Amino acid sequence: MAKAGTAKSNVQFIHTPGGGDLAVLPRDEYDRLVALAAEAQEEAAASRIVRHSMRALREGREIVLPKAVADRLADGENAVRVIREWRNMVQGELAVAVGISQNYLSEIETGRRKGPAELQKKLARALGVPMDVLIE
Incomplete structure (x- = not known):
């Protein structure tokens, strides 16, 4: 056995x-x-x-997003606005952090302006996300 x-x-x-x-x-x-x-x-x-x-x-090359944030991004909402709101930042805070006016940031968030690549890098750093999260 x-x-x-x-x-x-x-x-x-x-x-x-x-x-x-x-x-x-x-x-x-x-x-x-x-x-x-x-x-x-x-x-x-x-x-x-x-x-x-x-x-x-x-290493900061990837982030974990809450489902609600990922859903908003998937629905085509502006990534800068979605991530800024998720990070509990107001426009003025982010604008100061990247060295632009609040008005300019508003135009980026509404899609009227994109901003140069260097500004996109600054936004990504200030928001604590990889740059590709902000690029459509």
């Missing part, structure tokens, strides 16, 4: 003339091992993705 945690095995070992060993096992056991190997590969891939994402979060 097999001990708990061990399974009786029907594996046969064959010694080849060249000195190698072959294992012959029932098809259902082979299929089970193949499935376990595939599962282990999927878990390893998922683990790599999680490690990559965690590193990107630590």
